[in-house]
Amino acid sequence: MPTADRHFSEDASRVLASAQFINTHSQDVFVPQDGVKRAASQILTRMQSVGYSTADWKKHTLTPSVANSQAIEWIFLVDALNFSFWSDQPHCQYSVTLDGKTYQGYWTLCAAVNRALAAGVPVTDAAYYAKASDEELAHVFRGDEGVESMPLLGERIKVLREVGRVLVDKYQGRFTNLLACCEGSAQRLVHLVVSEFACFRDEHQFHGHAVAMYKRAQILVADIWACFEGKGLGRFVDIDSITMFADYRVPQALCHFGALEYSPRLLEFLRESEKVVREVGELNAQQCPPTPGLLPPGHPWEIEIRGNSIWAVECIKRCIEESGTPVNAILLDFYLWDYSKEYSKEMQEIPIHLTRSINY
Numbered sequence: 001m002p003t004a005d006r007h008f009s010e011d012a013s014r015v016l017a018s019a020q021f022i023n024t025h026s027q028d029v030f031v032p033q034d035g036v037k038r039a040a041s042q043i044l045t046r047m048q049s050v051g052y053s054t055a056d057w058k059k060h061t062l063t064p065s066v067a068n069s070q071a072i073e074w075i076f077l078v079d080a081l082n083f084s085f086w087s088d089q090p091h092c093q094y095s096v097t098l099d100g101k102t103y104q105g106y107w108t109l110c111a112a113v114n115r116a117l118a119a120g121v122p123v124t125d126a127a128y129y130a131k132a133s134d135e136e137l138a139h140v141f142r143g144d145e146g147v148e149s150m151p152l153l154g155e156r157i158k159v160l161r162e163v164g165r166v167l168v169d170k171y172q173g174r175f176t177n178l179l180a181c182c183e184g185s186a187q188r189l190v191h192l193v194v195s196e197f198a199c200f201r202d203e204h205q206f207h208g209h210a211v212a213m214y215k216r217a218q219i220l221v222a223d224i225w226a227c228f229e230g231k232g233l234g235r236f237v238d239i240d241s242i243t244m245f246a247d248y249r250v251p252q253a254l255c256h257f258g259a260l261e262y263s264p265r266l267l268e269f270l271r272e273s274e275k276v277v278r279e280v281g282e283l284n285a286q287q288c289p290p291t292p293g294l295l296p297p298g299h300p301w302e303i304e305i306r307g308n309s310i311w312a313v314e315c316i317k318r319c320i321e322e323s324g325t326p327v328n329a330i331l332l333d334f335y336l337w338d339y340s341k342e343y344s345k346e347m348q349e350i351p352i353h354l355t356r357s358i359n360y
């Protein structure tokens, strides 16, 4: 294998190796193998009954319905900003209403982008978002009357400046041109994205080791693959090397299915934090174990939850493959994320970790 490919394939195992390292060194988050087996059979049965596939990606109201180069620019913009939608003010949580439907969470981002495009704002054009004023961008992402502003709006504007500048200076203002450099390799694309854009570098220290999650770089590849249903610009020979995207929503579904478990003290902390942070607003907790409140980015518990989520999906994937059914971590992830949104009432039993981060 040419050196460059070996280098990229090392990156492929880099996220998985990180997840395995985190799993073996975790004290408060576990991936119980009996839970993995139960989850694998339940998820497989459900996925087969609904016929879950890449075609589902374009069925969402707000995702591009046509796979073309404009869709690529849309996906890049959205996945550059695809982070931190949870609210510490649930009574006036950030929302965006479009065509009579009100969205919260991740879908607010898509709704705001589509609203701008419908108003003739070239928001998916790097030349626009590299240079637009802060006020113009704040207007693009404005919420409904009386709601809080979009979480981390200032950081989002900084991200747009950074990625827009690189695309304009080096790729004629189009992510499609950067995509063309990866020669159909998902790992080359992940590697290129994290080397070109600092804001995608989802890397951390855990027990003295460097670990990588690359959540937004990987979901960027996955969204392109799913939008094009694995063909044309979305064809990647090594797409199955992409892992689950370590966010704050899929861990809820993994706990619900029994493939992820928290220690009593972590569960207590998460439950208390949801109460405290939503009653008294953001608290900055630096102690370990932290007093209930925000879980600081890079805290061991944050890394354990995210790393074990990646590892749990990998174990579920291997379990399903043993039954002879081909599946990859992307489809499992998309399915679990959609499931957590569809059954959000049941999910409320399981607390999420409240970390403010541009990584997820």
Ligand SMILES: Nc1nc2c(c(CN[C@H]3C=C[C@H](O)[C@@H]3O)cn2[C@@H]2O[C@H](COP(=O)(O)O)[C@@H](O)[C@H]2O)c(=O)[nH]1
Binding pocket: 056, 057, 060, 063, 082, 083, 084, 085, 086, 104, 105, 106, 107, 244, 245, 246, 247, 248, 249, 250, 333, 334, 335, 337, 338, 360
């Ligand atoms: N692991 C994983 N994390 C995902 C997604 C998506 C959106 N993808 C959907 C769109 C088309 C595809 O069909 C996918 O179904 C957003 N997120 C993350 O969730 C969090 C937002 O949650 P809430 O506040 O409840 O909306 C936040 O960290 C965001 O980064 C995913 O797919 N997987």
